[in-house]
Amino acid sequence: MLALPMTLNTTAETETAKIARGLRERDMELLADLVQCCQQRLVRYLLYLTGRREYAEDLAQETWIRMLQRGSQYNGRQPFDPWLFAIARNLAIDYLRKKRKAVQTGSLPDDHDAVLLLPSPDPSPFEAAARSQDAMRLAGRLQILAPLYREALLLRFQEDMSLREIAQVVGAPVTTVSSRIYRGLATLRSAFEEGDSHGG
Amino acid sequence: MEDDKRFRELIDRSFAEEISEGEGQLIRDHIRDCDGCRRHVELTARTIRGLREFTFTSEPDSNAQVREILAHHTQTRLQHNVQFKVWAAFAVALSMSFVGSALVYQVARLLTVPMHFDTAQVQASVLIFWLLPSFCAALRLLAAPGGNRGIA
Numbered sequence: 001m002l003a004l005p006m007t008l009n010t011t012a013e014t015e016t017a018k019i020a021r022g023l024r025e026r027d028m029e030l031l032a033d034l035v036q037c038c039q040q041r042l043v044r045y046l047l048y049l050t051g052r053r054e055y056a057e058d059l060a061q062e063t064w065i066r067m068l069q070r071g072s073q074y075n076g077r078q079p080f081d082p083w084l085f086a087i088a089r090n091l092a093i094d095y096l097r098k099k100r101k102a103v104q105t106g107s108l109p110d111d112h113d114a115v116l117l118l119p120s121p122d123p124s125p126f127e128a129a130a131r132s133q134d135a136m137r138l139a140g141r142l143q144i145l146a147p148l149y150r151e152a153l154l155l156r157f158q159e160d161m162s163l164r165e166i167a168q169v170v171g172a173p174v175t176t177v178s179s180r181i182y183r184g185l186a187t188l189r190s191a192f193e194e195g196d197s198h199g200g
Numbered sequence: 201m202e203d204d205k206r207f208r209e210l211i212d213r214s215f216a217e218e219i220s221e222g223e224g225q226l227i228r229d230h231i232r233d234c235d236g237c238r239r240h241v242e243l244t245a246r247t248i249r250g251l252r253e254f255t256f257t258s259e260p261d262s263n264a265q266v267r268e269i270l271a272h273h274t275q276t277r278l279q280h281n282v283q284f285k286v287w288a289a290f291a292v293a294l295s296m297s298f299v300g301s302a303l304v305y306q307v308a309r310l311l312t313v314p315m316h317f318d319t320a321q322v323q324a325s326v327l328i329f330w331l332l333p334s335f336c337a338a339l340r341l342l343a344a345p346g347g348n349r350g351i352a
Contacts, residue, residue: 039263068273131254132250134250185215189243
């Protein structure tokens with residue numbers, strides 16, 4: 001009785017392998033499914049990285065195009081989401097670097113991630129997205145928090161990625177990822193600590 | 201104080217990653233007696249809950265736009281592929297046409313003496329009956345509409 005399901009399991013194509021094949025063949029049906037499942041999350045991730053709604057929407061479109069161009073590089077052995085998010089991240093960093101170099105006279109350190117250490121000076125899209133009192137209190141902190149920490153918090157607590165998957169997206173060791181999460185949490189937690197100590 | 205710091209690090213770790221059952225029990229035992237660390241647990245849980253209470257929605261037609269862009273890119277890529285294949289086939293056909301003509305010319309020259317042909321006759325024949333038709337066949341690859349190329 002057990003033999004049949006086991007055989008089916010070994011011969012059935014895994015979900016990620018199916019995605020890899022679909023990307024190689026540019027299967028429009030599969031691409032539509034991927035857009036359906038990931039577009040909103042991709043925009044949210046890019047919003048956390050850039051802090052700007054309009055950048056996020058544009059970069060999400062760019063990400064899909066880049067994904068299509070690099071589809072043959074996805075081997076289907078790792079989960080799809082971290083691979084897609086890593087593409088989005090690289091695009092966002094390049095984009096932010098260009099933007100900020102254009103407006104800043106001082107040069108940025110020559111580190112790939114350096115641009116994400118600078119908090120965004122733009123108006124907060126987080127307040128508009130806050131759906132509770134607590135979220136509203138966090139919105140202000142999120143806006144001034146360096147995008148590197150925001151990114152780690154989003155991937156861990158909203159995307160529910162494991163530390164290993166986050167490390168894959170950001171291209172950093174797991175220990176770096178966890179320390180970003182702790183530092184991000186500490187900053188956000190202070191919104192409640194200060195608020196409560198002022199009687200809020 | 202040092203103990204509290206260590207416990208708070210462990211508490212943070214328990215929210216961010218898997219901890220062992222033993223470590224979990226250690227935290228539970230500690231916060232039973234330590235108000236500061238209990239508050240740390242509550243605030244961290246509240247922070248994470250707050251983080252999950254952000255709802256971002258993309259533009260209503262954003263999915264459709266992306267699908268359209270992807271379809272357009274796929275179509276363009278297909279067209280480029282077909283064009284590339286046609287030019288590659290043309291290049292191959294053209295080179296075969298010249299190589300073939302050269303071979304035929306060499307063979308015909310060998311037959312010139314036994315068959316009493318003139319060299320000019322051989323050259324003209326190769327040009328008219330071999331080089332031109334094969335060159336035209338190669339050119340026809342470029343002229344044929346996409347569906348009739350048999351390549352796509």
